[in-house]
Amino acid sequence: MARTRTVEWEDAGATARAAATMAGLDFLREIVAGRLPGPPIASLLGFSLEEVEDGRAVFVLEPGEEHYNPIGSVHGGVYATLLDSATGCAVHSTLPQGMAYTSLDLSTRFLRPLTTATGKVRAIGTVISRGRRTALAEAGLYDAEDRLLGHATSTCMLFPVPAEGSGGTRA
Numbered sequence: 001m002a003r004t005r006t007v008e009w010e011d012a013g014a015t016a017r018a019a020a021t022m023a024g025l026d027f028l029r030e031i032v033a034g035r036l037p038g039p040p041i042a043s044l045l046g047f048s049l050e051e052v053e054d055g056r057a058v059f060v061l062e063p064g065e066e067h068y069n070p071i072g073s074v075h076g077g078v079y080a081t082l083l084d085s086a087t088g089c090a091v092h093s094t095l096p097q098g099m100a101y102t103s104l105d106l107s108t109r110f111l112r113p114l115t116t117a118t119g120k121v122r123a124i125g126t127v128i129s130r131g132r133r134t135a136l137a138e139a140g141l142y143d144a145e146d147r148l149l150g151h152a153t154s155t156c157m158l159f160p161v162p163a164e165g166s167g168g169t170r171a
Contacts, residue, residue, distance in 0.1 A: 003065065003066070005066055007043055007044050008043065009037070009039075009040040009043040009044070010037035011037075012039060012040050015031075015036055015037055015038075015039065018030070018036055019100075020097075020098070020100075020161045021097065022097055023095065023096050023097045024091075024092040024093050024094060024095035024096070024099070025052065025053070025054055025093045025094070027092070028049065028052040028057065028089055028092060028093055029052060031049050031052075032049055032050065032051065032052055041081065041085075042059075042085075045061070045067070045078060045081060046061060046062065046064065046066075046067075047059050047060060047061035047081075047082060047085070047123075048060060048061075049085075049089060050122070052089065052093050053093065054093055054094060055090055055093060055094050055126060055127040056090055056093065056124070056125065056126050056127075057085075057086050057088075057089035057090040057092075057093060057124075057125045058086070058122055058123070058124050058125075059082055059085050059086050059089075059122070059123040059125075060120055060121065060122050060123075061078070061082060061120070061121050061123075062119070062120050062121075063078075063114050063115065063116055063118055063119075063121065064116060065116060067114075068115075072115070073113040073114060073115050074113070074114035074115065074118075076108070076110055078114075079108065079110055079114070079141060079149070079150045080106060080108050080152070082121070082123035082139075082141060083106065083108055083123055083125070083139045083141060083150060083151075083152035083154075084103060084106050084152070084154060085123065085125075086123035086124060086125030086137075086139035086152075087103070087106070087125040087137035087138065087139045087152060087153070087154035087156070088101065088103055088125070088137070088154065088156060089125060090125035090126050090127050090137045090139070091127055091130065091135040091137050091154075091156045091158075093127075094127055094130055094135070095158065098160055098161050099158055099159070099160060099161065100158070100159055100160070100161045101135065101156040101157065101158050101159070102156065102157050102159075103154050103155075103156055104134070104154075104155045104156060104157050105154060105155050106152055106153075106154045107152060107153050107154070108150060108151070108152045109150060109151045109152070110149075110150045111148055111149055111150055111151065112143075112147065112148075112149045112150075114149055118143055118149075119143065119144050120143075120144060121141055121142060121143055121144075121149060122141070122142050123139050123140070123141045123142075124139060124140055124142065125137055125138070125139035126138060126139070128153075130158075131158075132158065133157065133158055133159075134155055134156065134157055134158060135155070135156045135158060136153065136154070136155055136156075137153070137154050137156065138151070138152065138153045138154075139151070139152050139154075
């Protein structure tokens, strides 16, 4: 039996422009409060930023069939997306206005299978260290019983937000 899903999102460019005018923690708090929309990828996969503080970000997801791989469990790309979001936003929460980041690498470990029976999961990212040009963060993916389902570390490159119209790229 075929299933369908409709996805709606708001203008990603408007959110990115807002990010350029705010400190990272303030920007992410606006998303948590619903005053700024989350990114389209969150709408597509059905996850959201639930908590943020300096150096820490928590995303949540209720796994559904739409997340499954061909063998009947959640695809590793969904794990990786949640863990990448948690590490990246943990880093973003430490950045002053005018600074941006992009992931340089993401090393993941999938420890337990995720299915619709798993229930709501949380990806908790924390910054381990931050310098002028790079930051290192880690994240764990946990079920409702706080069992570790997956883990990741990420290195992020930090850079000034390009001036509008300069042709530069923003993360």
